[in-house]
Amino acid sequence: MTIKRQHVVKDFFPEAEALRTAYDGKVKNAYQQTVQWQYFCEPQMYTYLRTVPQQLFPEALWTRFTRHLKQWCIDHLGMLPTGAPNFHLMVNGCMLGMHSDFQNGTWGFVYSLTRWQARRFAGGETLLMRDGVPSYKKHHVQREVLYELVPAEFNQLLLFDDRIVHGTQAIEGSMDPLQARIALVGHLRATSPxxxxxxxxxxxxxxxxxxxxxxxxxxxxxxxxxxxxxxxxxxxxxxxxxxxxxxxxxxxxxxxxxxxxxxxxxxxxxxxxxxxxxxxxxxxxxxxxxxxxxLPLPDLRPIEISIPHAGRPERLRESLKAQLKEGEALGFQVDVQGDSFAVREPLAGTIRIEGQRIVAAFDPPMWVPSQRDQFQAALNEKLGMLARYGG
The missing domain is CATH 3.30.2420 (TolA/TonB C-terminal domain)
Known part of the structure; x- marks a missing residue:
C-alpha cells in the first residue's frame, strides 16, 4: 500500500474506549473539572478549545497510545510525529477555517474520539479541497466537485497531505463537552534513515x-x-x-x-x-x-550549532540529562554515551558538552526550509538557556 493524498485507518488503537472513558471522566462534572483549556480564537479563521493530552489521560495509557502511533507511522509511512499532538474540543460555533500546513509537516493527522454515530450536532467533518481549478463552464459547481468531507468516526486516524487546503466544518448543535467533536491533531515528517x-x-x-x-x-x-x-x-x-x-x-x-x-x-x-x-x-x-x-532537494548541509558557556561541564551534562529524560524540553530520544548524547529522534545527531561550549550536530533533514529553520531556532534557544542557567 502506498499512501499518496489521504488515507483513513479504521479501529486504529485497541484501547480507544479507555481513552474516551478517561476523557469523559475529566469533563462530565463541571464542578470538579481541573483541565486547563486554551480558547483558541482567530476571528473568521479558527475557534476551538485545546489542551495537552496529558491533562486528560493517565500517563501509562497515553504512553501506550503515543508508542502505538509512532510505531504505526514508522511501519506504514516512514515518518514520525513532530511532537505531542494537541487535543481539540469543538462545540457549537467552533470551526477551523480553510488553511494549509506545509510549514508544520509532510502529513497532517486527525485521530478522532468523537461518538460520531450518536452525535447531536451537524458539521464537524474534515474538509479537504480537491485538486485543480473548478470549471466555470459547468452550470453549477458545489460540494463534492470542490471538496471531500471526511467524518470524524470514533477510533479513526485520518492522514492527509499537509499541503492540501483543509478545514473543519462549523459545529451546529450541542455545547456539552460529552457530545462534542473531540480529536487529537498533529503532523508527521521524515526522520533520519x-x-x-x-x-x-x-x-x-x-x-x-x-x-x-x-x-x-x-x-x-x-x-x-x-x-x-x-x-x-x-x-x-x-x-x-x-x-x-x-x-x-x-x-x-x-x-x-x-x-x-x-x-x-x-x-x-x-x-x-x-x-x-x-x-x-x-x-x-x-x-x-x-x-x-x-523534492526539490533541501539544504544537504548538516545542522551545526555551537553555544558558548561559562558553567561547569559536569553540571551542564546532568542538567541536560534531566531535560532529555523529561522528554518535553527538547523532544529528543537519546542514548547517553559518556560525555556525549547520541540523538535518534527527531533526527540522528549528537550533543556534546565541552569545556567552554555546547556543540550540537544533526543530519540534514528532508524538511522544507521553514521546518529546518524552526528546529534550529528552537534548539538554539533551548541550548542557550541550558548554557545560561544549567551550569
Whole structure:
C-alpha cells in the first residue's frame, strides 16, 4: 500500500474506549473539572478549545497510545510525529477555517474520539479541497466537485497531505463537552534513515546522504515536481538492494496536483531506480532501511550549532540529562554515551558538552526550509538557556 493524498485507518488503537472513558471522566462534572483549556480564537479563521493530552489521560495509557502511533507511522509511512499532538474540543460555533500546513509537516493527522454515530450536532467533518481549478463552464459547481468531507468516526486516524487546503466544518448543535467533536491533531515528517538488521546506522546514513546529493543533480531539470516519497529498502547481506517498497508518495506539480502526470512519473522512476542501485557496506546479514526524499532537494548541509558557556561541564551534562529524560524540553530520544548524547529522534545527531561550549550536530533533514529553520531556532534557544542557567 502506498499512501499518496489521504488515507483513513479504521479501529486504529485497541484501547480507544479507555481513552474516551478517561476523557469523559475529566469533563462530565463541571464542578470538579481541573483541565486547563486554551480558547483558541482567530476571528473568521479558527475557534476551538485545546489542551495537552496529558491533562486528560493517565500517563501509562497515553504512553501506550503515543508508542502505538509512532510505531504505526514508522511501519506504514516512514515518518514520525513532530511532537505531542494537541487535543481539540469543538462545540457549537467552533470551526477551523480553510488553511494549509506545509510549514508544520509532510502529513497532517486527525485521530478522532468523537461518538460520531450518536452525535447531536451537524458539521464537524474534515474538509479537504480537491485538486485543480473548478470549471466555470459547468452550470453549477458545489460540494463534492470542490471538496471531500471526511467524518470524524470514533477510533479513526485520518492522514492527509499537509499541503492540501483543509478545514473543519462549523459545529451546529450541542455545547456539552460529552457530545462534542473531540480529536487529537498533529503532523508527521521524515526522520533520519531508520535501520533494522545488521547494517551500521551511521554508515547507512552516509550512503543515503550521498544518494540525496546525487539526486540533487539528476532531478534538477524537474524543478516543478514537489513533495516527499518515503520507502523501505530490503538490503542483502552483501549490501545490495533486494527490493524497494514505497510507503508514501505525494510528488505533484502545481498544474495537476495529485492527478497522473508524465513529469511526476518520470521523477518517480528516477528516484526508485537510483534507490534500487544503492550499495551499502557488507554487513554479514540482511537489513531494512527506511528513508525519504524531499523534492526539490533541501539544504544537504548538516545542522551545526555551537553555544558558548561559562558553567561547569559536569553540571551542564546532568542538567541536560534531566531535560532529555523529561522528554518535553527538547523532544529528543537519546542514548547517553559518556560525555556525549547520541540523538535518534527527531533526527540522528549528537550533543556534546565541552569545556567552554555546547556543540550540537544533526543530519540534514528532508524538511522544507521553514521546518529546518524552526528546529534550529528552537534548539538554539533551548541550548542557550541550558548554557545560561544549567551550569
Amino acid at each position: 531508520v535501520v533494522s538488521g545488521a547494517l551500521d546506522a551511521a554508515a547507512t546514513r552516509r550512503v543515503v546522504l550521498d544518494f540525496h546529493r546525487a539526486l540533487a543533480e539528476t532531478a534538477r531539470p524537474h524543478k516543478e515536481v514537489q513533495g516527499v516519497m518515503s520507502f523501505r529498502l530490503s538490503v542483502n547481506a552483501d549490501g545490495g538492494v533486494a527490493s524497494v517498497d514505497v510507503l508514501t508518495d505525494n510528488f505533484v506539480i502545481p498544474q495537476s496536483g495529485h492527478a497522473p502526470d508524465d513529469e511526476v512519473a518520470a521523477v518517480r522512476t528516477l528516484v526508485l531506480d537510483a534507490a534500487a542501485k544503492l550499495r551499502f557496506p557488507d554487513a554479514g546479514g540482511p537489513s531494512k532501511v527506511t528513508a525519504a526524499v524531499l
